[in-house]
Amino acid sequence: MTIRHIRNALLAGLMLAAAPAFAEERADQVAARVGDTEILESDVAFATSFLGDPNPEATPEARKSAVVDALIDLKVVSDAALREGMENDETFKRQMAFLRQQALRQAYLTKAAAAAVTEDAVRKAYDERVAAMPVVEEVRVRHILTKDQASADTAIREIAGGTPFEEVAGRASMDDASKSKGGDLGFLTAEQLPPELGTAIAAMKAGETSAKPVATPFGxxxxxxxxxxxxxxPAFETVSAELRRGMEAQAVGKIIxxxxxxxxxxxxxxxxxxxQASDDGHDHGAN
Incomplete structure:
Protein backbone atom coordinates (compact mmCIF):
# COMPACT_ATOMS: atom_id res chain seq x y z
CA MET A 1 0.00 0.00 0.00
CA THR A 2 1.49 3.37 -1.00
CA ILE A 3 1.58 6.48 1.18
CA ARG A 4 -1.05 8.03 -1.08
CA HIS A 5 -3.35 5.05 -0.56
CA ILE A 6 -2.80 5.13 3.18
CA ARG A 7 -3.51 8.85 3.32
CA ASN A 8 -6.68 8.41 1.30
CA ALA A 9 -7.76 5.58 3.58
CA LEU A 10 -7.17 7.81 6.58
CA LEU A 11 -9.40 10.51 5.17
CA ALA A 12 -12.11 8.00 4.25
CA GLY A 13 -11.96 6.46 7.68
CA LEU A 14 -12.28 9.80 9.37
CA MET A 15 -15.46 10.38 7.40
CA LEU A 16 -17.10 7.06 8.15
CA ALA A 17 -15.93 5.74 11.49
CA ALA A 18 -16.60 6.65 15.08
CA ALA A 19 -13.75 7.69 17.34
CA PRO A 20 -13.95 5.69 20.58
CA ALA A 21 -10.16 5.41 20.72
CA PHE A 22 -9.87 9.08 21.72
CA ALA A 23 -11.36 8.15 25.08
CA GLU A 24 -8.37 5.99 25.99
CA GLU A 25 -5.89 7.61 28.34
CA ARG A 26 -2.54 5.91 28.60
CA ALA A 27 1.15 6.73 28.79
CA ASP A 28 2.36 7.25 25.21
CA GLN A 29 5.69 6.76 23.60
CA VAL A 30 6.76 9.06 20.81
CA ALA A 31 6.71 7.35 17.40
CA ALA A 32 7.91 10.32 15.34
CA ARG A 33 8.43 14.07 15.44
CA VAL A 34 7.60 16.64 12.79
CA GLY A 35 9.10 19.93 13.87
CA ASP A 36 7.95 20.46 17.44
CA THR A 37 4.96 18.12 17.06
CA GLU A 38 5.13 14.61 18.45
CA ILE A 39 3.30 11.71 16.83
CA LEU A 40 2.43 9.35 19.67
CA GLU A 41 1.84 5.62 19.75
CA SER A 42 -1.84 6.33 20.47
CA ASP A 43 -2.00 8.41 17.27
CA VAL A 44 -0.60 5.45 15.35
CA ALA A 45 -3.11 3.05 16.95
CA PHE A 46 -5.96 5.43 16.21
CA ALA A 47 -4.92 5.82 12.56
CA THR A 48 -4.45 2.06 12.19
CA SER A 49 -8.06 1.47 13.24
CA PHE A 50 -9.10 3.32 10.06
CA LEU A 51 -6.54 1.84 7.72
CA GLY A 52 -7.04 -1.84 8.36
CA ASP A 53 -4.08 -4.00 7.44
CA PRO A 54 -1.85 -2.26 4.86
CA ASN A 55 -0.23 -5.56 3.90
CA PRO A 56 -1.15 -8.83 5.67
CA GLU A 57 2.11 -10.41 4.56
CA ALA A 58 4.30 -7.65 6.02
CA THR A 59 5.72 -7.79 9.53
CA PRO A 60 3.97 -5.82 12.31
CA GLU A 61 6.95 -3.46 12.36
CA ALA A 62 6.64 -2.79 8.62
CA ARG A 63 2.89 -2.15 8.88
CA LYS A 64 3.42 0.20 11.79
CA SER A 65 6.18 2.01 9.90
CA ALA A 66 3.82 2.55 6.95
CA VAL A 67 1.19 4.11 9.22
CA VAL A 68 3.78 6.38 10.84
CA ASP A 69 4.94 7.45 7.37
CA ALA A 70 1.33 8.27 6.50
CA LEU A 71 0.94 10.39 9.65
CA ILE A 72 4.19 12.22 8.92
CA ASP A 73 2.99 12.88 5.39
CA LEU A 74 -0.37 14.05 6.74
CA LYS A 75 1.27 16.43 9.22
CA VAL A 76 3.73 17.92 6.73
CA VAL A 77 1.07 18.59 4.10
CA SER A 78 -1.55 19.86 6.58
CA ASP A 79 1.01 22.27 8.09
CA ALA A 80 1.72 23.59 4.60
CA ALA A 81 -2.01 24.08 4.06
CA LEU A 82 -2.28 26.00 7.34
CA ARG A 83 0.61 28.26 6.39
CA GLU A 84 -1.32 29.19 3.27
CA GLY A 85 -4.47 29.90 5.27
CA MET A 86 -6.44 27.12 3.63
CA GLU A 87 -8.46 26.55 6.82
CA ASN A 88 -10.35 29.70 5.83
CA ASP A 89 -11.14 28.37 2.35
CA GLU A 90 -14.88 27.94 1.86
CA THR A 91 -14.48 24.55 0.21
CA PHE A 92 -12.42 23.37 3.17
CA LYS A 93 -14.99 24.66 5.63
CA ARG A 94 -17.73 22.84 3.76
CA GLN A 95 -15.69 19.65 3.77
CA MET A 96 -15.05 19.94 7.51
CA ALA A 97 -18.76 20.53 8.15
CA PHE A 98 -19.53 17.38 6.17
CA LEU A 99 -16.89 15.38 8.04
CA ARG A 100 -18.28 16.64 11.35
CA GLN A 101 -21.79 15.51 10.37
CA GLN A 102 -20.46 12.12 9.37
CA ALA A 103 -18.61 11.68 12.67
CA LEU A 104 -21.62 12.82 14.70
CA ARG A 105 -23.89 10.48 12.74
CA GLN A 106 -21.64 7.50 13.36
CA ALA A 107 -21.13 8.31 17.04
CA TYR A 108 -24.86 8.75 17.62
CA LEU A 109 -25.87 5.59 15.78
CA THR A 110 -23.16 3.52 17.46
CA LYS A 111 -24.33 4.63 20.90
CA ALA A 112 -28.04 4.26 20.10
CA ALA A 113 -27.62 0.83 18.50
CA ALA A 114 -25.58 -0.41 21.45
CA ALA A 115 -28.31 0.74 23.82
CA ALA A 116 -31.00 -0.95 21.73
CA VAL A 117 -29.15 -4.25 21.27
CA THR A 118 -28.34 -5.42 24.78
CA GLU A 119 -26.86 -8.78 25.73
CA ASP A 120 -30.31 -9.85 26.93
CA ALA A 121 -31.81 -8.87 23.58
CA VAL A 122 -29.21 -10.90 21.68
CA ARG A 123 -29.78 -13.89 23.96
CA LYS A 124 -33.55 -13.64 23.48
CA ALA A 125 -33.16 -13.48 19.68
CA TYR A 126 -30.88 -16.52 19.82
CA ASP A 127 -33.38 -18.49 21.92
CA GLU A 128 -36.20 -17.59 19.53
CA ARG A 129 -34.19 -18.72 16.52
CA VAL A 130 -33.24 -21.98 18.19
CA ALA A 131 -36.87 -22.63 19.12
CA ALA A 132 -37.93 -22.03 15.51
CA MET A 133 -35.31 -24.37 14.04
CA PRO A 134 -36.73 -27.59 12.59
CA VAL A 135 -35.62 -30.78 14.29
CA VAL A 136 -32.91 -32.43 12.20
CA GLU A 137 -31.94 -36.03 12.84
CA GLU A 138 -28.40 -37.17 12.20
CA VAL A 139 -27.23 -40.76 11.99
CA ARG A 140 -23.76 -42.14 12.51
CA VAL A 141 -23.20 -44.85 9.93
CA ARG A 142 -20.46 -47.31 9.11
CA HIS A 143 -20.32 -49.08 5.78
CA ILE A 144 -18.34 -51.67 3.90
CA LEU A 145 -18.30 -50.99 0.17
CA THR A 146 -17.94 -54.14 -1.94
CA LYS A 147 -17.79 -54.77 -5.65
CA ASP A 148 -20.14 -57.80 -5.85
CA GLN A 149 -22.72 -59.86 -3.98
CA ALA A 150 -20.26 -62.59 -3.02
CA SER A 151 -17.91 -60.11 -1.29
CA ALA A 152 -20.83 -58.48 0.51
CA ASP A 153 -22.18 -61.86 1.69
CA THR A 154 -18.74 -62.83 2.99
CA ALA A 155 -18.50 -59.60 4.99
CA ILE A 156 -21.98 -60.12 6.47
CA ARG A 157 -21.14 -63.72 7.48
CA GLU A 158 -17.92 -62.62 9.18
CA ILE A 159 -19.73 -59.94 11.16
CA ALA A 160 -22.52 -62.37 12.11
CA GLY A 161 -19.83 -64.79 13.26
CA GLY A 162 -18.43 -62.27 15.74
CA THR A 163 -15.76 -60.37 13.79
CA PRO A 164 -16.04 -56.67 14.61
CA PHE A 165 -17.57 -54.59 11.84
CA GLU A 166 -14.63 -52.19 12.03
CA GLU A 167 -12.13 -54.98 11.42
CA VAL A 168 -14.00 -56.31 8.39
CA ALA A 169 -14.38 -52.78 6.99
CA GLY A 170 -10.68 -52.05 7.39
CA ARG A 171 -9.81 -55.17 5.45
CA ALA A 172 -12.60 -55.60 2.90
CA SER A 173 -14.07 -52.16 2.10
CA MET A 174 -13.32 -50.53 -1.24
CA ASP A 175 -13.90 -47.07 0.25
CA ASP A 176 -10.38 -45.84 0.93
CA ALA A 177 -11.65 -42.71 2.66
CA SER A 178 -13.48 -44.57 5.44
CA LYS A 179 -11.89 -48.01 5.66
CA SER A 180 -9.04 -46.72 7.86
CA LYS A 181 -11.73 -45.53 10.30
CA GLY A 182 -13.54 -48.85 10.40
CA GLY A 183 -15.98 -47.71 7.70
CA ASP A 184 -17.13 -44.75 9.83
CA LEU A 185 -18.88 -42.08 7.75
CA GLY A 186 -19.51 -39.86 10.76
CA PHE A 187 -22.79 -38.13 11.51
CA LEU A 188 -24.91 -37.38 8.44
CA THR A 189 -28.46 -36.35 7.66
CA ALA A 190 -30.66 -38.45 5.40
CA GLU A 191 -30.20 -35.86 2.66
CA GLN A 192 -26.42 -36.32 2.78
CA LEU A 193 -26.68 -40.04 2.14
CA PRO A 194 -27.39 -41.70 -1.19
CA PRO A 195 -31.18 -42.24 -1.25
CA GLU A 196 -30.81 -46.04 -1.22
CA LEU A 197 -28.76 -45.88 1.97
CA GLY A 198 -31.09 -43.34 3.55
CA THR A 199 -34.07 -45.63 2.98
CA ALA A 200 -32.26 -48.62 4.43
CA ILE A 201 -30.99 -46.70 7.48
CA ALA A 202 -34.49 -45.39 8.23
CA ALA A 203 -35.65 -48.95 8.96
CA MET A 204 -32.67 -49.88 11.15
CA LYS A 205 -32.14 -49.66 14.91
CA ALA A 206 -29.04 -48.30 16.61
CA GLY A 207 -26.33 -50.98 16.75
CA GLU A 208 -27.91 -53.02 13.95
CA THR A 209 -26.04 -54.31 10.89
CA SER A 210 -27.89 -54.74 7.61
CA ALA A 211 -28.92 -58.33 6.91
CA LYS A 212 -28.29 -57.87 3.21
CA PRO A 213 -26.23 -55.41 1.18
CA VAL A 214 -27.73 -52.23 -0.26
CA ALA A 215 -27.02 -51.45 -3.89
CA THR A 216 -26.07 -47.93 -5.05
CA PRO A 217 -24.32 -46.71 -8.20
CA PHE A 218 -21.06 -46.98 -6.23
CA GLY A 219 -21.41 -50.67 -5.43
CA PRO A 234 -24.91 -23.72 17.11
CA ALA A 235 -23.64 -22.52 20.47
CA PHE A 236 -24.59 -18.99 21.47
CA GLU A 237 -20.92 -18.01 21.70
CA THR A 238 -20.25 -18.97 18.09
CA VAL A 239 -23.13 -16.98 16.57
CA SER A 240 -23.70 -14.11 18.99
CA ALA A 241 -21.32 -11.67 17.26
CA GLU A 242 -22.94 -12.19 13.85
CA LEU A 243 -26.41 -12.07 15.40
CA ARG A 244 -25.55 -8.83 17.18
CA ARG A 245 -24.29 -7.24 13.95
CA GLY A 246 -27.53 -8.07 12.20
CA MET A 247 -29.62 -6.74 15.07
CA GLU A 248 -27.58 -3.55 15.26
CA ALA A 249 -28.03 -3.00 11.51
CA GLN A 250 -31.81 -3.38 11.96
CA ALA A 251 -31.71 -1.04 14.96
CA VAL A 252 -29.83 1.59 12.96
CA GLY A 253 -32.43 1.39 10.19
CA LYS A 254 -35.25 1.88 12.69
CA ILE A 255 -33.47 4.73 14.48
CA ILE A 256 -32.96 6.61 11.22
CA GLN A 276 -29.38 -2.81 -8.37
CA ALA A 277 -25.82 -3.40 -9.47
CA SER A 278 -25.33 -6.58 -11.48
CA ASP A 279 -22.80 -9.01 -10.07
CA ASP A 280 -20.70 -10.00 -13.08
CA GLY A 281 -17.66 -10.95 -11.07
CA HIS A 282 -15.76 -7.74 -11.85
CA ASP A 283 -14.75 -5.02 -9.45
CA HIS A 284 -15.89 -1.93 -11.33
CA GLY A 285 -14.75 0.35 -8.53
CA ALA A 286 -11.09 -0.61 -8.93
CA ASN A 287 -8.75 1.82 -10.65
Whole structure:
Protein backbone atom coordinates (compact mmCIF):
# COMPACT_ATOMS: atom_id res chain seq x y z
CA MET A 1 0.00 0.00 0.00
CA THR A 2 1.49 3.37 -1.00
CA ILE A 3 1.58 6.48 1.18
CA ARG A 4 -1.05 8.03 -1.08
CA HIS A 5 -3.35 5.05 -0.56
CA ILE A 6 -2.80 5.13 3.18
CA ARG A 7 -3.51 8.85 3.32
CA ASN A 8 -6.68 8.41 1.30
CA ALA A 9 -7.76 5.58 3.58
CA LEU A 10 -7.17 7.81 6.58
CA LEU A 11 -9.40 10.51 5.17
CA ALA A 12 -12.11 8.00 4.25
CA GLY A 13 -11.96 6.46 7.68
CA LEU A 14 -12.28 9.80 9.37
CA MET A 15 -15.46 10.38 7.40
CA LEU A 16 -17.10 7.06 8.15
CA ALA A 17 -15.93 5.74 11.49
CA ALA A 18 -16.60 6.65 15.08
CA ALA A 19 -13.75 7.69 17.34
CA PRO A 20 -13.95 5.69 20.58
CA ALA A 21 -10.16 5.41 20.72
CA PHE A 22 -9.87 9.08 21.72
CA ALA A 23 -11.36 8.15 25.08
CA GLU A 24 -8.37 5.99 25.99
CA GLU A 25 -5.89 7.61 28.34
CA ARG A 26 -2.54 5.91 28.60
CA ALA A 27 1.15 6.73 28.79
CA ASP A 28 2.36 7.25 25.21
CA GLN A 29 5.69 6.76 23.60
CA VAL A 30 6.76 9.06 20.81
CA ALA A 31 6.71 7.35 17.40
CA ALA A 32 7.91 10.32 15.34
CA ARG A 33 8.43 14.07 15.44
CA VAL A 34 7.60 16.64 12.79
CA GLY A 35 9.10 19.93 13.87
CA ASP A 36 7.95 20.46 17.44
CA THR A 37 4.96 18.12 17.06
CA GLU A 38 5.13 14.61 18.45
CA ILE A 39 3.30 11.71 16.83
CA LEU A 40 2.43 9.35 19.67
CA GLU A 41 1.84 5.62 19.75
CA SER A 42 -1.84 6.33 20.47
CA ASP A 43 -2.00 8.41 17.27
CA VAL A 44 -0.60 5.45 15.35
CA ALA A 45 -3.11 3.05 16.95
CA PHE A 46 -5.96 5.43 16.21
CA ALA A 47 -4.92 5.82 12.56
CA THR A 48 -4.45 2.06 12.19
CA SER A 49 -8.06 1.47 13.24
CA PHE A 50 -9.10 3.32 10.06
CA LEU A 51 -6.54 1.84 7.72
CA GLY A 52 -7.04 -1.84 8.36
CA ASP A 53 -4.08 -4.00 7.44
CA PRO A 54 -1.85 -2.26 4.86
CA ASN A 55 -0.23 -5.56 3.90
CA PRO A 56 -1.15 -8.83 5.67
CA GLU A 57 2.11 -10.41 4.56
CA ALA A 58 4.30 -7.65 6.02
CA THR A 59 5.72 -7.79 9.53
CA PRO A 60 3.97 -5.82 12.31
CA GLU A 61 6.95 -3.46 12.36
CA ALA A 62 6.64 -2.79 8.62
CA ARG A 63 2.89 -2.15 8.88
CA LYS A 64 3.42 0.20 11.79
CA SER A 65 6.18 2.01 9.90
CA ALA A 66 3.82 2.55 6.95
CA VAL A 67 1.19 4.11 9.22
CA VAL A 68 3.78 6.38 10.84
CA ASP A 69 4.94 7.45 7.37
CA ALA A 70 1.33 8.27 6.50
CA LEU A 71 0.94 10.39 9.65
CA ILE A 72 4.19 12.22 8.92
CA ASP A 73 2.99 12.88 5.39
CA LEU A 74 -0.37 14.05 6.74
CA LYS A 75 1.27 16.43 9.22
CA VAL A 76 3.73 17.92 6.73
CA VAL A 77 1.07 18.59 4.10
CA SER A 78 -1.55 19.86 6.58
CA ASP A 79 1.01 22.27 8.09
CA ALA A 80 1.72 23.59 4.60
CA ALA A 81 -2.01 24.08 4.06
CA LEU A 82 -2.28 26.00 7.34
CA ARG A 83 0.61 28.26 6.39
CA GLU A 84 -1.32 29.19 3.27
CA GLY A 85 -4.47 29.90 5.27
CA MET A 86 -6.44 27.12 3.63
CA GLU A 87 -8.46 26.55 6.82
CA ASN A 88 -10.35 29.70 5.83
CA ASP A 89 -11.14 28.37 2.35
CA GLU A 90 -14.88 27.94 1.86
CA THR A 91 -14.48 24.55 0.21
CA PHE A 92 -12.42 23.37 3.17
CA LYS A 93 -14.99 24.66 5.63
CA ARG A 94 -17.73 22.84 3.76
CA GLN A 95 -15.69 19.65 3.77
CA MET A 96 -15.05 19.94 7.51
CA ALA A 97 -18.76 20.53 8.15
CA PHE A 98 -19.53 17.38 6.17
CA LEU A 99 -16.89 15.38 8.04
CA ARG A 100 -18.28 16.64 11.35
CA GLN A 101 -21.79 15.51 10.37
CA GLN A 102 -20.46 12.12 9.37
CA ALA A 103 -18.61 11.68 12.67
CA LEU A 104 -21.62 12.82 14.70
CA ARG A 105 -23.89 10.48 12.74
CA GLN A 106 -21.64 7.50 13.36
CA ALA A 107 -21.13 8.31 17.04
CA TYR A 108 -24.86 8.75 17.62
CA LEU A 109 -25.87 5.59 15.78
CA THR A 110 -23.16 3.52 17.46
CA LYS A 111 -24.33 4.63 20.90
CA ALA A 112 -28.04 4.26 20.10
CA ALA A 113 -27.62 0.83 18.50
CA ALA A 114 -25.58 -0.41 21.45
CA ALA A 115 -28.31 0.74 23.82
CA ALA A 116 -31.00 -0.95 21.73
CA VAL A 117 -29.15 -4.25 21.27
CA THR A 118 -28.34 -5.42 24.78
CA GLU A 119 -26.86 -8.78 25.73
CA ASP A 120 -30.31 -9.85 26.93
CA ALA A 121 -31.81 -8.87 23.58
CA VAL A 122 -29.21 -10.90 21.68
CA ARG A 123 -29.78 -13.89 23.96
CA LYS A 124 -33.55 -13.64 23.48
CA ALA A 125 -33.16 -13.48 19.68
CA TYR A 126 -30.88 -16.52 19.82
CA ASP A 127 -33.38 -18.49 21.92
CA GLU A 128 -36.20 -17.59 19.53
CA ARG A 129 -34.19 -18.72 16.52
CA VAL A 130 -33.24 -21.98 18.19
CA ALA A 131 -36.87 -22.63 19.12
CA ALA A 132 -37.93 -22.03 15.51
CA MET A 133 -35.31 -24.37 14.04
CA PRO A 134 -36.73 -27.59 12.59
CA VAL A 135 -35.62 -30.78 14.29
CA VAL A 136 -32.91 -32.43 12.20
CA GLU A 137 -31.94 -36.03 12.84
CA GLU A 138 -28.40 -37.17 12.20
CA VAL A 139 -27.23 -40.76 11.99
CA ARG A 140 -23.76 -42.14 12.51
CA VAL A 141 -23.20 -44.85 9.93
CA ARG A 142 -20.46 -47.31 9.11
CA HIS A 143 -20.32 -49.08 5.78
CA ILE A 144 -18.34 -51.67 3.90
CA LEU A 145 -18.30 -50.99 0.17
CA THR A 146 -17.94 -54.14 -1.94
CA LYS A 147 -17.79 -54.77 -5.65
CA ASP A 148 -20.14 -57.80 -5.85
CA GLN A 149 -22.72 -59.86 -3.98
CA ALA A 150 -20.26 -62.59 -3.02
CA SER A 151 -17.91 -60.11 -1.29
CA ALA A 152 -20.83 -58.48 0.51
CA ASP A 153 -22.18 -61.86 1.69
CA THR A 154 -18.74 -62.83 2.99
CA ALA A 155 -18.50 -59.60 4.99
CA ILE A 156 -21.98 -60.12 6.47
CA ARG A 157 -21.14 -63.72 7.48
CA GLU A 158 -17.92 -62.62 9.18
CA ILE A 159 -19.73 -59.94 11.16
CA ALA A 160 -22.52 -62.37 12.11
CA GLY A 161 -19.83 -64.79 13.26
CA GLY A 162 -18.43 -62.27 15.74
CA THR A 163 -15.76 -60.37 13.79
CA PRO A 164 -16.04 -56.67 14.61
CA PHE A 165 -17.57 -54.59 11.84
CA GLU A 166 -14.63 -52.19 12.03
CA GLU A 167 -12.13 -54.98 11.42
CA VAL A 168 -14.00 -56.31 8.39
CA ALA A 169 -14.38 -52.78 6.99
CA GLY A 170 -10.68 -52.05 7.39
CA ARG A 171 -9.81 -55.17 5.45
CA ALA A 172 -12.60 -55.60 2.90
CA SER A 173 -14.07 -52.16 2.10
CA MET A 174 -13.32 -50.53 -1.24
CA ASP A 175 -13.90 -47.07 0.25
CA ASP A 176 -10.38 -45.84 0.93
CA ALA A 177 -11.65 -42.71 2.66
CA SER A 178 -13.48 -44.57 5.44
CA LYS A 179 -11.89 -48.01 5.66
CA SER A 180 -9.04 -46.72 7.86
CA LYS A 181 -11.73 -45.53 10.30
CA GLY A 182 -13.54 -48.85 10.40
CA GLY A 183 -15.98 -47.71 7.70
CA ASP A 184 -17.13 -44.75 9.83
CA LEU A 185 -18.88 -42.08 7.75
CA GLY A 186 -19.51 -39.86 10.76
CA PHE A 187 -22.79 -38.13 11.51
CA LEU A 188 -24.91 -37.38 8.44
CA THR A 189 -28.46 -36.35 7.66
CA ALA A 190 -30.66 -38.45 5.40
CA GLU A 191 -30.20 -35.86 2.66
CA GLN A 192 -26.42 -36.32 2.78
CA LEU A 193 -26.68 -40.04 2.14
CA PRO A 194 -27.39 -41.70 -1.19
CA PRO A 195 -31.18 -42.24 -1.25
CA GLU A 196 -30.81 -46.04 -1.22
CA LEU A 197 -28.76 -45.88 1.97
CA GLY A 198 -31.09 -43.34 3.55
CA THR A 199 -34.07 -45.63 2.98
CA ALA A 200 -32.26 -48.62 4.43
CA ILE A 201 -30.99 -46.70 7.48
CA ALA A 202 -34.49 -45.39 8.23
CA ALA A 203 -35.65 -48.95 8.96
CA MET A 204 -32.67 -49.88 11.15
CA LYS A 205 -32.14 -49.66 14.91
CA ALA A 206 -29.04 -48.30 16.61
CA GLY A 207 -26.33 -50.98 16.75
CA GLU A 208 -27.91 -53.02 13.95
CA THR A 209 -26.04 -54.31 10.89
CA SER A 210 -27.89 -54.74 7.61
CA ALA A 211 -28.92 -58.33 6.91
CA LYS A 212 -28.29 -57.87 3.21
CA PRO A 213 -26.23 -55.41 1.18
CA VAL A 214 -27.73 -52.23 -0.26
CA ALA A 215 -27.02 -51.45 -3.89
CA THR A 216 -26.07 -47.93 -5.05
CA PRO A 217 -24.32 -46.71 -8.20
CA PHE A 218 -21.06 -46.98 -6.23
CA GLY A 219 -21.41 -50.67 -5.43
CA UNK A 220 -22.89 -52.84 -2.68
CA UNK A 221 -22.88 -51.53 0.90
CA UNK A 222 -23.01 -53.46 4.15
CA UNK A 223 -24.33 -50.99 6.71
CA UNK A 224 -24.15 -50.55 10.46
CA UNK A 225 -26.19 -47.87 12.23
CA UNK A 226 -24.16 -46.74 15.25
CA UNK A 227 -26.57 -44.16 16.68
CA UNK A 228 -29.18 -41.52 16.01
CA UNK A 229 -29.17 -38.03 17.48
CA UNK A 230 -30.87 -34.68 17.13
CA UNK A 231 -28.60 -32.05 15.64
CA UNK A 232 -27.58 -29.51 18.26
CA UNK A 233 -28.07 -25.83 17.41
CA PRO A 234 -24.91 -23.72 17.11
CA ALA A 235 -23.64 -22.52 20.47
CA PHE A 236 -24.59 -18.99 21.47
CA GLU A 237 -20.92 -18.01 21.70
CA THR A 238 -20.25 -18.97 18.09
CA VAL A 239 -23.13 -16.98 16.57
CA SER A 240 -23.70 -14.11 18.99
CA ALA A 241 -21.32 -11.67 17.26
CA GLU A 242 -22.94 -12.19 13.85
CA LEU A 243 -26.41 -12.07 15.40
CA ARG A 244 -25.55 -8.83 17.18
CA ARG A 245 -24.29 -7.24 13.95
CA GLY A 246 -27.53 -8.07 12.20
CA MET A 247 -29.62 -6.74 15.07
CA GLU A 248 -27.58 -3.55 15.26
CA ALA A 249 -28.03 -3.00 11.51
CA GLN A 250 -31.81 -3.38 11.96
CA ALA A 251 -31.71 -1.04 14.96
CA VAL A 252 -29.83 1.59 12.96
CA GLY A 253 -32.43 1.39 10.19
CA LYS A 254 -35.25 1.88 12.69
CA ILE A 255 -33.47 4.73 14.48
CA ILE A 256 -32.96 6.61 11.22
CA UNK A 257 -36.54 5.95 10.11
CA UNK A 258 -37.90 7.21 13.44
CA UNK A 259 -35.76 10.35 13.31
CA UNK A 260 -36.86 11.08 9.75
CA UNK A 261 -40.51 10.50 10.68
CA UNK A 262 -40.29 13.15 13.39
CA UNK A 263 -38.44 15.68 11.21
CA UNK A 264 -39.86 18.10 8.65
CA UNK A 265 -38.26 17.00 5.38
CA UNK A 266 -38.70 18.27 1.84
CA UNK A 267 -36.95 16.41 -0.94
CA UNK A 268 -37.04 18.70 -3.96
CA UNK A 269 -35.52 16.36 -6.52
CA UNK A 270 -37.30 13.38 -8.11
CA UNK A 271 -37.37 10.37 -5.79
CA UNK A 272 -35.83 7.80 -8.14
CA UNK A 273 -34.67 4.40 -6.88
CA UNK A 274 -31.13 3.31 -7.68
CA UNK A 275 -30.90 0.25 -9.94
CA GLN A 276 -29.38 -2.81 -8.37
CA ALA A 277 -25.82 -3.40 -9.47
CA SER A 278 -25.33 -6.58 -11.48
CA ASP A 279 -22.80 -9.01 -10.07
CA ASP A 280 -20.70 -10.00 -13.08
CA GLY A 281 -17.66 -10.95 -11.07
CA HIS A 282 -15.76 -7.74 -11.85
CA ASP A 283 -14.75 -5.02 -9.45
CA HIS A 284 -15.89 -1.93 -11.33
CA GLY A 285 -14.75 0.35 -8.53
CA ALA A 286 -11.09 -0.61 -8.93
CA ASN A 287 -8.75 1.82 -10.65
Missing amino acids: LHVLKLEERRKREP ADLKASARIEKLVPDVAMP
